[in-house]
Amino acid sequence: MAARNLLLATGFIALLPMAAGAAGFAFYEAGAKAVGMSGAFTATADDPSAIYYNPAGLAFQKGTMIMAGGTFVVPTYSFKGANPFPGQGVSEHGKNKLHLVPGVYYRHPINDQIMVGIGTFLPFGLGTEWENPTRFTGRFISQKADLKSLSIQPTIAYKVNDWMGVGFGLDIRESVVNFQRNRAFLNPFTQHVVDLAKIDMQSNWKTSVGFSFGVLVKPIQDWRVGFSYRHSVKTDFDGTATFEFIPTGNPLIDPILKAQVPQGDRKVATSINFPKEMSLGIATTMISKMTIEVDVNYTGWSTFDELVIDFKDLGQKTVFPEKYKDCFNFRFGIERVLNEKLALRGGYYYDESPQPLESTGPLLPDSDRQGINFGAGYKMGRWSVDGSAILTLFNERSTVFEGLPQNRDNYNGTYRNHAILASASLSYAF
């Protein structure tokens, strides 16, 4: 609760991105330097964002430092319909919105071996909102979905010896979720589907606690190997649902329909099982003034098996089978130090989507994706500035496979997404 107030007070409750970072609704953009290397940072982990990427990285860092920044996300997503529903010729677009994701870190050495730190970042987030929500053909599935899961992570790192460090963080997660969609009614006079009500489900903020740990070793000179783990966090949300009746204009059925729409605020509950994440990275500085890192991430998405929306006092429960699968991401990053002040960075990543075609829909249209990153860092005495940009290209994804529609809601077609992300951070060494 205190942590939440702190977040509110400091204005770091971010707007939420369409999951434009990593596959599913994970978000891997936590620091501008790491982003410049495409997130291949588990072994390098040499700035305070190590609190997210690998807590053990703090063990080899020196001095007190604060790092504050964020990532702007501009997602674009569109959909073209296929038969049998919503049909060829249907074209839908996501709302173009600018989202901001924070990444703020502070580290402070206790002695030569122990470093403590605290950071706030967004490991999971989702924001899909479709244009013309009252006419959107997927409005009975989702008009708007907004999920924020913000971590505040006090962290401690211990330098075991010159070649090995370990780190541990308590992952205090503040999460909130909002779903909006319409409820349908089949008009028995016309046999057409009509809108019965708009349902707005808003959860309360919920605190849940997980943990994170990491190991970083330097087995031989110029080589670093890092491993980090973030535990899964199950969050049970409580909240309020409101139903807004939408009249058909037909006096024969409107009174009957209105009687079916629940009045006032209704209790709603849902639960999201955020997956565990693991990363393994190897970095080398064998080439002079260069860091090259290769990472593999594993995300245990199979915990996101279903999404249950429980209208407790109405006795209505909806189960959406999500059936996500565990998946791997591959990341490659490179940094070239030009001089004492300037460094240039670049990278590439490939993300597997954990989402089966069955659940690829308006709530979250995911697909395999790849990203190209560029970045730079500039140092001026105690200050340093980092900036980077990512172009994320999603593979076009059709829910029709070998002529057969696959989507569980029978909402079929082709999704085409891409996103541009820009990260910046400012650091000060005390």
Added chain:
Amino acid sequence: MREYFFSTMILAVCVAAALPMSANAVDLSRYVAIGDSLTAGYQSDGLVTTTQLRDFPALLARQAGISADAFQQPLISEPGIPPQLYLKSLLPLVVDRKPGMGQPLNLNLPRPYNNLGITGATSIDVLQTKTSADNPFFDLVLRKQGTVMEEAVALSPTFITFWVGNNDVLAAVLNGKAIDGVTMTPVEAFGQAMSQLFEILGAYQGRVVVCNIPSATNIAFTTAVSIYVTNPSTKQPVLINGQKVPLIGPDGPLTPGNYVTLYAIDYLNQGYGIPESLGGNGKPLPDEVVLNPQEILAIEGHINSYNSIIAYLAANNSIPVVDAYSFMTKLTTDGYAVGGVSITKDYLTGGFFSLDGIHPTDLGYAIIANLWIEKINGAFSSQIPLVNLNDYVQIGLTSSQPKADWRYGVSSDIFDNLKRLFSMKKACN
């Protein structure tokens, strides 16, 4: 010259590569639909042009790119034969029959119709019946030119859909009495008729698809009316001391496992089946509107046997089978999603069944057409596009409404006989 030859060769190869290899591995140019009311496009207890143009064979032909001229049906004018039911009021529930009588519109087509679906026809009828004194649809469809199979063969079909057997058991459901040999075709007789039918179909291997028979317990006709006393305005069971009150059946209070048919509504409105303490007349519902567990067992046993016969004969002749039985079971348990909207078997508001509770709505027929298209595409590697269901549910902008540009001729004297037969209200399939 030599260069010219090569460039021609290359061009030819390119053209060949660009042509879709098996865009249409099936040829529906002379497509014949064999079946009963479900093939004819019967809906809301009537047969009429508006629904005939959206029956599953018409949709299949349209999706395969066949012109309306090449797929002819025995079209009937408004309000249909018999006049269709319509929903007059939801609360109180009033379903009425449209006034007037439909007329056949192209009885003088100088060749058999492509849609040979005959409302009420059983397997034996399809094999051997040319005309019927009880059922006017034989004359309307066959025009005394032959049996269904004879007329089908006479068209030299390039493709056949065959959905027969529903009526071999439906009389038991409609009459609330399961009597082998009276309301149900005995399994042995069904097997014999089907064997002969499949002998004919076997000659069209690679060009024929058949369909099996849905359960009688998965239709609105048998499930719309609860076995408990229900408040007509809330549609919820009436509770006395927290307990539901069963309707009174011919053998006393109804227990789970009994099914009350849609025809019970008239009796319930008069107070039958409802205890006097709850405003009824305390008299039992007649046997003909109640299917008891033994009757259900007999009906379902027949359906299962029929489906085994269809599966066996189809497999022997390498004919693909559309599994309507499984589809309807799944519709009952899970519903059928259309853009997140669940289409169910529920009467009036489920979207699948028309007002007679047995025959589908336009949407229901379109979903059935897609079952056939998926089966055909899977079996023959064709690429017939699925029907766009948005044209029916109208959730978004509609694209391809079926065009009413089907040609038809004018009626002949057979019409007078039909009119006479339907001068009284008659529910038939």
